[in-house]
Amino acid sequence: MFMAYQAYVFAFSPAVTKRLFRRRLQMGLDARRRQKELFMALIDARRERKKLTPKKKDTSSFEHAYVDTLFDIKLPNEEGGSRRLTDDELVSLCSEFLAAGTDTTGASVHFTVAEMGRDETEWERPMEFSPERFLPDDNSEGVDVTGSKGIRMMPFGAGRRICAGLGVAMMHLEYFVANLMREFEWHEVPGDEVDMAERHEITTVMKKPASCLVPRRMIPRGLGVRLGGWFSCSLAFRQYGS
Numbered sequence: 001m002f003m004a005y006q007a008y009v010f011a012f013s014p015a016v017t018k019r020l021f022r023r024r025l026q027m028g029l030d031a032r033r034r035q036k037e038l039f040m041a042l043i044d045a046r047r048e049r050k051k052l053t054p055k056k057k058d059t060s061s062f063e064h065a066y067v068d069t070l071f072d073i074k075l076p077n078e079e080g081g082s083r084r085l086t087d088d089e090l091v092s093l094c095s096e097f098l099a100a101g102t103d104t105t106g107a108s109v110h111f112t113v114a115e116m117g118r119d120e121t122e123w124e125r126p127m128e129f130s131p132e133r134f135l136p137d138d139n140s141e142g143v144d145v146t147g148s149k150g151i152r153m154m155p156f157g158a159g160r161r162i163c164a165g166l167g168v169a170m171m172h173l174e175y176f177v178a179n180l181m182r183e184f185e186w187h188e189v190p191g192d193e194v195d196m197a198e199r200h201e202i203t204t205v206m207k208k209p210a211s212c213l214v215p216r217r218m219i220p221r222g223l224g225v226r227l228g229g230w231f232s233c234s235l236a237f238r239q240y241g242s
């Protein structure tokens with residue numbers, strides 16, 4: 001990515017941009033040198049391994065890798081003969097292959113995740129606010145956000161492209177909520193009760209989020225804190241930290 005960006009800048013009038021962005025050019029060249037060092041160590045190791053593997057019809061003991069096909073390629077050269085790929089070409093092709101394998105390659109698929117949560121065939125009384133249902137005991141419905149036992153909810157996506165930060169996110173959320181619960185007392189504000197109906201903003205939020213009174217002893221100015229949006233949560237967190 002970094003190098004693609006560099007190339008883009010230097011494709012425009014190279015004679016000028018090379019001088020204008022000397023440091024950036026040097027960074028790009030350093031990154032390429034480092035990439036070549038990393039890739040060539042692996043490519044050479046694979047080349048050696050391939051040499052040592054006896055050529056036999058039964059190839060089950062030697063899995064053919066992408067880089068093996070690159071070793072076999074012969075390109076026409078200027079003298080009318082053929083040549084193998086150069087080290088630079090091998091490195092570029094391997095790096096493109098890696099990016100292609102990890103970039104999104106298919107069409108977009110949209111799931112109606114909200115509908116999944118309201119599915120009565122999957123959830124008992126789905127419209128009821130019942131966080132206990134997620135507790136890990138025998139009577140609860142259980143929760144599996146990884147989708148490995150079956151997909152009944154997918155806040156982090158599912159399958160190969162499932163959120164890479166799932167573990168970190170869950171840990172932080174649990175830690176964040178558990179600390180708020182432990183450090184503060186939360187009371188509903190009479191006459192200002194929660195309304196779980198949906199309101200569409202950037203995301204779908206509660207029509208009327210929980211208004212909570214946080215006792216004076218925990219927050220110096222005795223403010224009421226409105227939960228339901230990221231900003232208010234972070235406000236509570238900063239007050240706690242100060």
Ligand code: HEM
Nearest residue numbers: 154155156157158160161162163164165166168169170173
């Ligand atoms: C509550 C917090 C989070 C939620 C709800 C969430 C949700 C998601 C969702 C729905 C996707 C798309 C999955 C798909 O395409 O099928 C995703 C992808 C991703 N998330 Fe998160 N995420 C959270 C936090 C994080 C954190 C903290 C990190 C990093 C530390 C992170 C890193 C990523 C990455 C790298 C991807 C792309 C994975 C890929 O395409 O292979 N996420 N996340």
